[in-house]
Amino acid sequence: MFMDYLKSLKVPTEYCNAPLKHVAKEKLSAMKAHDWHIFMQQLLSLCLRGLMDQRTRIAIMRLSRIFRRICAKVLHLADMGTLREDEAITMCMLEITMPLSFFDIMVHLILHLVDELDMCGPVHTRWMYCVERLNKILKGYVRNMA
Numbered sequence: 377m378f379m380d381y382l383k384s385l386k387v388p389t390e391y392c393n394a395p396l397k398h399v400a401k402e403k404l405s406a407m408k409a410h411d412w413h414i415f416m417q418q419l420l421s422l423c424l425r426g427l428m429d430q431r432t433r434i435a436i437m438r439l440s441r442i443f444r445r446i447c448a449k450v451l452h453l454a455d456m457g458t459l460r461e462d463e464a465i466t467m468c469m470l471e472i473t474m475p476l477s478f479f480d481i482m483v484h485l486i487l488h489l490v491d492e493l494d495m496c497g498p499v500h501t502r503w504m505y506c507v508e509r510l511n512k513i514l515k516g517y518v519r520n521m522a
Contacts (some may be wrong), residue, residue: 446489446493
Protein backbone atom coordinates (compact mmCIF):
# COMPACT_ATOMS: atom_id res chain seq x y z
CA MET A 377 0.00 0.00 0.00
CA PHE A 378 2.89 2.33 0.80
CA MET A 379 4.52 1.87 -2.62
CA ASP A 380 1.17 2.22 -4.39
CA TYR A 381 0.57 5.51 -2.61
CA LEU A 382 4.04 6.75 -3.57
CA LYS A 383 3.45 5.77 -7.20
CA SER A 384 0.19 7.69 -7.34
CA LEU A 385 1.69 10.80 -5.74
CA LYS A 386 1.60 13.92 -7.94
CA VAL A 387 4.33 16.49 -7.35
CA PRO A 388 5.53 19.54 -9.31
CA THR A 389 7.97 18.92 -12.15
CA GLU A 390 11.60 18.53 -11.02
CA TYR A 391 10.61 18.70 -7.34
CA CYS A 392 11.62 15.16 -6.48
CA ASN A 393 11.95 13.26 -9.73
CA ALA A 394 14.72 10.91 -8.61
CA PRO A 395 12.93 9.41 -5.58
CA LEU A 396 9.79 8.82 -7.62
CA LYS A 397 11.81 7.12 -10.39
CA HIS A 398 13.11 4.63 -7.83
CA VAL A 399 9.59 4.05 -6.57
CA ALA A 400 8.48 3.20 -10.11
CA LYS A 401 11.10 0.41 -10.10
CA GLU A 402 9.93 -0.58 -6.58
CA LYS A 403 13.47 -0.11 -5.22
CA LEU A 404 14.05 2.51 -2.57
CA SER A 405 17.57 1.26 -1.87
CA ALA A 406 19.17 2.85 -4.95
CA MET A 407 18.50 6.46 -3.95
CA LYS A 408 21.24 9.00 -3.31
CA ALA A 409 21.67 11.14 -0.19
CA HIS A 410 19.66 14.10 -1.48
CA ASP A 411 16.83 11.79 -2.53
CA TRP A 412 16.70 10.33 0.97
CA HIS A 413 16.57 13.86 2.42
CA ILE A 414 13.57 14.75 0.27
CA PHE A 415 11.94 11.42 1.06
CA MET A 416 12.46 11.72 4.81
CA GLN A 417 11.51 15.38 5.13
CA GLN A 418 8.57 15.63 2.74
CA LEU A 419 7.23 12.39 1.28
CA LEU A 420 7.33 9.97 4.22
CA SER A 421 4.93 11.93 6.42
CA LEU A 422 2.47 12.19 3.52
CA CYS A 423 2.51 8.49 2.76
CA LEU A 424 2.08 7.19 6.31
CA ARG A 425 -1.48 8.45 6.72
CA GLY A 426 -3.70 5.47 7.42
CA LEU A 427 -0.95 2.84 7.22
CA MET A 428 0.25 2.51 10.82
CA ASP A 429 -1.12 2.87 14.29
CA GLN A 430 -1.41 6.45 15.44
CA ARG A 431 1.46 6.51 17.97
CA THR A 432 4.04 5.18 15.51
CA ARG A 433 2.81 7.40 12.70
CA ILE A 434 2.96 10.54 14.87
CA ALA A 435 6.48 9.69 16.07
CA ILE A 436 7.75 9.33 12.48
CA MET A 437 5.95 12.50 11.39
CA ARG A 438 7.55 14.41 14.26
CA LEU A 439 10.95 13.05 13.21
CA SER A 440 10.34 14.34 9.67
CA ARG A 441 9.42 17.75 11.07
CA ILE A 442 12.62 17.83 13.13
CA PHE A 443 14.70 17.09 10.03
CA ARG A 444 12.91 19.89 8.16
CA ARG A 445 13.71 22.32 10.98
CA ILE A 446 17.35 21.18 11.16
CA CYS A 447 17.85 21.54 7.39
CA ALA A 448 16.15 24.93 7.11
CA LYS A 449 18.17 27.68 5.47
CA VAL A 450 17.29 30.19 8.20
CA LEU A 451 18.22 29.24 11.74
CA HIS A 452 16.33 31.00 14.55
CA LEU A 453 18.33 30.87 17.77
CA ALA A 454 15.19 31.43 19.85
CA ASP A 455 13.75 28.14 18.52
CA MET A 456 16.77 26.06 19.53
CA GLY A 457 15.31 25.26 22.97
CA THR A 458 12.04 24.03 21.52
CA LEU A 459 13.94 22.07 18.88
CA ARG A 460 15.94 20.27 21.58
CA GLU A 461 12.76 19.56 23.50
CA ASP A 462 10.94 18.27 20.40
CA GLU A 463 13.93 16.09 19.57
CA ALA A 464 13.99 14.53 23.04
CA ILE A 465 10.23 13.91 23.09
CA THR A 466 10.32 12.40 19.60
CA MET A 467 13.16 10.05 20.52
CA CYS A 468 11.18 8.93 23.58
CA MET A 469 8.13 8.31 21.39
CA LEU A 470 10.27 6.27 19.01
CA GLU A 471 11.68 4.23 21.91
CA ILE A 472 8.13 3.40 23.01
CA THR A 473 6.86 2.38 19.57
CA MET A 474 9.85 0.89 17.72
CA PRO A 475 11.66 -2.39 18.44
CA LEU A 476 15.17 -2.29 19.89
CA SER A 477 16.70 -3.39 16.58
CA PHE A 478 15.64 0.00 15.12
CA PHE A 479 18.11 1.87 17.30
CA ASP A 480 21.65 1.96 15.97
CA ILE A 481 24.32 4.63 15.80
CA MET A 482 22.48 6.59 13.09
CA VAL A 483 19.42 7.08 15.30
CA HIS A 484 21.71 8.14 18.13
CA LEU A 485 23.32 10.78 15.92
CA ILE A 486 19.98 12.59 15.69
CA LEU A 487 20.54 13.65 19.30
CA HIS A 488 23.75 15.45 18.33
CA LEU A 489 22.44 17.31 15.28
CA VAL A 490 20.98 20.20 17.28
CA ASP A 491 24.26 20.65 19.18
CA GLU A 492 26.03 20.73 15.82
CA LEU A 493 23.73 23.57 14.74
CA ASP A 494 24.96 25.61 17.71
CA MET A 495 28.63 24.95 16.89
CA CYS A 496 28.67 25.14 13.08
CA GLY A 497 25.59 27.04 11.99
CA PRO A 498 23.01 26.02 9.38
CA VAL A 499 23.35 22.60 7.78
CA HIS A 500 22.93 23.76 4.18
CA THR A 501 26.29 25.56 4.33
CA ARG A 502 28.03 22.23 5.00
CA TRP A 503 26.26 20.00 2.48
CA MET A 504 28.43 18.13 0.03
CA TYR A 505 25.94 17.78 -2.84
CA CYS A 506 27.62 20.43 -5.02
CA VAL A 507 31.07 18.92 -4.39
CA GLU A 508 29.77 15.45 -5.30
CA ARG A 509 28.27 16.79 -8.54
CA LEU A 510 31.56 18.47 -9.44
CA ASN A 511 33.41 15.22 -8.65
CA LYS A 512 31.19 13.37 -11.11
CA ILE A 513 31.97 15.94 -13.82
CA LEU A 514 35.69 15.74 -13.12
CA LYS A 515 35.65 11.93 -13.19
CA GLY A 516 34.15 12.12 -16.68
CA TYR A 517 37.25 13.95 -17.90
CA VAL A 518 39.58 11.10 -16.89
CA ARG A 519 40.50 8.91 -19.84
CA ASN A 520 43.22 6.72 -18.34
CA MET A 521 42.00 5.09 -15.16
CA ALA A 522 45.53 4.00 -14.24
